[in-house]
Amino acid sequence: MTFTLYFVLGILFKAFVDGIKQTVAAIKIKKEIEQKYKQVLRRIRKGKSAFKTRVNSTVYISTTLHEIGEVDVILFLDTKKVAIFKDNNCLYTSDAVAEDIRKEIVTEIEKRYAVEIDDVVELLGNKISRTEIEDKISEVMKSNSIDQDLEDLSSKLHDLRQYLTDVETVNDQENTYTQEDIDAIFDKISKGGMNSITEEEKKILDDYSNNLN
Numbered sequence: 001m002t003f004t005l006y007f008v009l010g011i012l013f014k015a016f017v018d019g020i021k022q023t024v025a026a027i028k029i030k031k032e033i034e035q036k037y038k039q040v041l042r043r044i045r046k047g048k049s050a051f052k053t054r055v056n057s058t059v060y061i062s063t064t065l066h067e068i069g070e071v072d073v074i075l076f077l078d079t080k081k082v083a084i085f086k087d088n089n090c091l092y093t094s095d096a097v098a099e100d101i102r103k104e105i106v107t108e109i110e111k112r113y114a115v116e117i118d119d120v121v122e123l124l125g126n127k128i129s130r131t132e133i134e135d136k137i138s139e140v141m142k143s144n145s146i147d148q149d150l151e152d153l154s155s156k157l158h159d160l161r162q163y164l165t166d167v168e169t170v171n172d173q174e175n176t177y178t179q180e181d182i183d184a185i186f187d188k189i190s191k192g193g194m195n196s197i198t199e200e201e202k203k204i205l206d207d208y209s210n211n212l213n
Contacts, residue, residue, distance in 0.1 A: 029096075030096055030097075033092050033096045033097055034096075034097045034098060034101060036065060036068075036084065036091075036092055037082070037084075037092070037094065037097045037101050037102070037105060038101060039065055039066065040063060040065070040073055040082075040084065040105060041101065041104055041105050041108060043063045043064070043065075044061070044063065044073075044105070044108045044109060044112060045108060048063060048064070049061050049062065049063035049073070049112075050062050050063070051113045051116040051117075052072070053128070053129040053131075053132045054116070054117055054120055054127065054128070054129045055126065055127070055128055055129075056126055056127050056128075057076060057077040057078040057127075058074060058075070058076055058077070059074065059075040059076075059077060059109065059113070059117055060072055060073075060074055061073040061074075061075070061109060061113070065084075068086060068091070069086070070086070071084050071085060071086045071091070072084070072085040072086070073085075073105075073109075075105075075106060075109050075110075077117075079183070080102070080103075080106050081093065081094050081095070081102070081183075081186075082094040082102060082105050082106060082109075083186070090186075090205060093186040095183075095186050095187050116129065116131070119131070121133055181204060182204070182205070185197055185201045185204065185205055188201070
């Protein structure tokens with residue numbers, strides 16, 4: 001009877017210790033993520049970030065982070081959430097950080113890049129940064145000589161049409177899953193890391209991150 005009691009107490013104690021370890025690990029991960037977001041905030045405030053583009057309600061900012069290198073900081077204007085991407089892979093989401101840090105980053109981006117964020121053109125039902133469209137058109141119109149090769153011009157025009165078509169396609173593809181689906185996946189990642197999501201959810205997240213570029 002005594003052995004059984006000790007055995008049960010041992011199991012309960014182990015479960016208690018494991019629970020503490022998991023809690024400590026989760027707190028550590030949360031602190032590490034918050035440090036990355038604080039670093040993003042400092043970089044933006046010091047002018048060490050750059051506006052890349054805006055597509056619809058998604059704003060892209062580039063900066064660099066210690067131990068990671070160049071990253072894309074993505075602000076979703078509709079939900080006011082901020083994600084950090086590297087090479088089309090989502091590293092962190094603002095669901096895992098304190099609300100005041102998220103709000104400060106959103107405010108800083110919207111204030112510092114207000115002109116660029118508002119400078120958009122309507123194209124195929126999408127809002128796209130004017131500078132990006134102008135760059136695309138400039139590539140098409142750029143000529144090194146009067147006798148520009150017509151085949152080269154045709155190729156550039158094709159690239160422009162393809163770019164515009166891709167934008168429209170991305171807009172259609174976004175309807176295959178909802179923002180609630182993405183938010184739910186981000187929530188799972190923030191709580192349990194990338195290993196906590198299914199292969200199907202990883203595919204959705206991959207599609208989503210690819211469509212952001």
